[in-house]
Amino acid sequence: MQATGKFVIESMDLDNAGNASSTIKKMLTEAGVSKSIIKRVSIAIYEAEINVVIHSYGGTCTYYIDDEKIRVVFEDTGPGIEDIEQALEPGFSTANNQAITYGFGAGMGLMNIKNASDEFDITSSHLGTTLDIKIYFN
Amino acid sequence: MTINKIVEVIRGKELTPPIKPANFELKYAFSGDLMSDALMVLREAPEGFCEAGILITGNVTMQSIRTAEMLDFAAILITRGKVPTKQVLDQAYNSGIIVLGTNDVSFTVCGKLYSAGIKGLSDL
Known part of the structure; x- marks a missing residue:
């Protein structure tokens, strides 16, 4: 299987957050990828999508699928994560009330993405954050 | 436990049109209002837990x-009499997720379902 595509993610658009993860989940299901792998991919992409929605000025999600893995790159336009190590600590959150109303902002998202991924790389400055994750199918 | 039996136990109703056959059995449940909690705790739940499971929540948003x-939850149970919007119900139906509703608070409905035989993650 070879597929690539890009989604635009709008800031604070909590009603539409999840479109990228839902679409990719359906693609992997149709391709016959195992359910446990699909669950990890779905959770990682969904949490990352939510992070772009609730913490950034907006961004994109680009995916690359081949026979052995999926790579997903999230890029946003700021304001960036001040301290990545702190953001990875369970319970640390800077989410606002609207995000909390929708059930997020518990401070576990980034750690959950890391734990669900086989490879996890994140860089951030005030100009934006780039999250690059890979999950292997076998 | 069939959907009809669950609706009877919780004195609630099915808010989406029928999605699964009448004899489809729900066996497990997880309760919480924090979606990130559910995503973290259930990431490595035993296979089949969510597929035969109910997400019990007072969170009535699209998320x-x-x-x-x-x-991959089979059903979601909205507590405290909250009414999901048509957009939320349509999204659930299109994703094959049964939406149930009850006026009970989450604590009460969890007790009723547990007493009736629905199991939680700690029981497995």
Whole structure:
């Protein structure tokens, strides 16, 4: 299987957050990828999508699928994560009330993405954050 | 436990049109209003837990449906008499997720379902 595509993610658009993860989940299901792998991919992409929605000025999600893995790159336009190590600590959150109303902002998202991924790389400055994750199918 | 039996136990109703056959059995449940909690705790739940499971929540937003979808929950049970919007119900139906509703608070409905035989993650 070879597929690539890009989604635009709008800031604070909590009603539409999840479109990228839902679409990719359906693609992997149709391709016959195992359910446990699909669950990890779905959770990682969904949490990352939510992070772009609730913490950034907006961004994109680009995916690359081949026979052995999926790579997903999230890029946003700021304001960036001040301290990545702190953001990875369970319970640390800077989410606002609207995000909390929708059930997020518990401070576990980034750690959950890391734990669900086989490879996890994140860089951030005030100009934006780039999250690059890979999950292997076998 | 069939959907009809669950509706009877919780004195609630099915808010989506029938999705599964009448004899479809729900066996497990997880309760919470924090979707990130559900996503973290259930990431490595035993296979089949969510597929025969109910997500019990007072969170009536689109993201409770999305969370149920990512985790492969068969059903979501909205507590405290909250009414999901048509957009939320349509999203659930299109994702194959049964939406149930009850006026009970989450604590009460969890007790009723547990007493009736629905199991939680700690029981497995």
